[in-house]
Amino acid sequence: MSKTNIVMITSCKGGVGKTTVCANLAVTLAKLGKKVLMLDCDFGMRCLDLVCGLEDKCMYDLCDVIVRHISYDKAIIRDERSDNLYFLAAPYKYENDITVSDFKKFTDGVSEALELDYILIDTHGGNGPEIELGAAVSDMALIVATHQSAALRAAEQTNHRLCELGVSNTRLVINCFDERRVKKGELPGIIDIIDKTYVKLIGVIPTDHIFVIAQRSGKLVDSFGITNTVRAFFNIALRIEGMSVPLMHDFKKINRRILLK
Ligand SMILES: Nc1ncnc2c1ncn2[C@@H]1O[C@H](COP(=O)(O)OP(=O)(O)O)[C@@H](O)[C@H]1O
Ligand SMILES: [Mg+2]
Known part of the structure; x- marks a missing residue:
């Protein structure tokens, strides 16, 4: 079996879309045939x-598995969108009771048991213990x-912290x-954002009101x-999978000059 790729999605700022x-x-990777x-x-x-x-389906959480030794099969649920997609909830209450070595043992064990291609870790918008746990196991x-x-400042700080970890x-x-607002000069464009964060770009997601409705x-x-x-x-x-894909590839009705702003 090939190694499970562990990717944490992070920023020390809340509300940015982690x-x-x-x-x-996760659902996109699962639809591409990856076990996530x-x-x-x-x-x-x-x-x-x-x-x-x-x-409504979550009975158990990560602490139940790691601290209270509930088995994976009970705690991890399958998302009906894909046979390849699994989910494990975070605890509502956390008492700093997961050590880095427990967490690593958990990610190693579950990767092997479910033959996962990916674990995607959603983190807290701060500098709490989740960042250290995530950093200890993440490949990216x-x-x-x-x-x-x-x-942008939070992204720069987060990158710095991750480097330390x-x-x-x-x-x-x-x-x-x-x-539209980048074109008008009201908001910083892509190059400006990269310059301010010092982080290499992997993708750009448009602002889309559908998320607000969809998430309800x-x-x-x-x-x-x-x-x-x-x-x-x-x-x-596809880029996470190692493919070279142009920025905004296949986007419709986009003025490519926006990429130079
Ligand atoms: N690309 C987007 N376009 C429009 N709204 C978005 C987009 N991404 C996230 N949102 C909205 O922003 C809010 C915060 O997103 P969320 O993912 O909860 O952020 P975080 O996890 O960083 O706190 C949510 O209401 C979500 O629907
Ligand atoms: Mg969040």
Whole structure:
């Protein structure tokens, strides 16, 4: 079996789209035939179950598995969107009771038991224990930022922190990209954002109001039809798989000059 790729989706700022990116990237990879576990590590503030529409199915959480020794088969649930997609909830209450070595043992064990291609870890928007746990097992970190100055500074800080924790394979996801306002000069463009964060870009996700509606009913990109947002996730998934895919590949109605801003 090939090695499981563990990817944490992070930023020390809340509200930039970490959970949205985690859920939608996971379903995209699963639809590409990859076996994926979505692991919610936003301890206390968990909401990946809500975004995926799985809240009624979650009986157990990560602490139940690691601290209370509930078996994987009971705690990890299958997402009905794909036979390849699994989910494990974060604990509502966390008492710093998971050590790095416990967490590593868990990710090694579950990778082997489920023969996973990917574990995608959703993290908390801060500098809490989740970052250290995630960093200890991750092969790659996706740092999510929007156009906002605070999000850009947070991305730079997060990259710095991850570097200290030994994660050098970091990539930037620009989320809520607003082409119209970049064109008008109201918001920083892609090159400006890369310059401000010092992180290599892996993809750009447009701002799309469908997320607000979709997340109220637990819907993900697999139900959106073919839109630029869906293509954005597909392109990121292919790049994670090691393919070379041009920025905004296959996007419709996009003025390519926007890439130079
Ligand atoms: N590309 C996007 N376009 C429009 N709204 C988005 C986009 N990405 C995320 N959102 C919305 O932004 C809010 C915060 O997203 P969320 O994923 O919960 O952020 P985080 O996990 O970083 O706190 C949610 O209401 C979500 O629907
Ligand atoms: Mg979140």
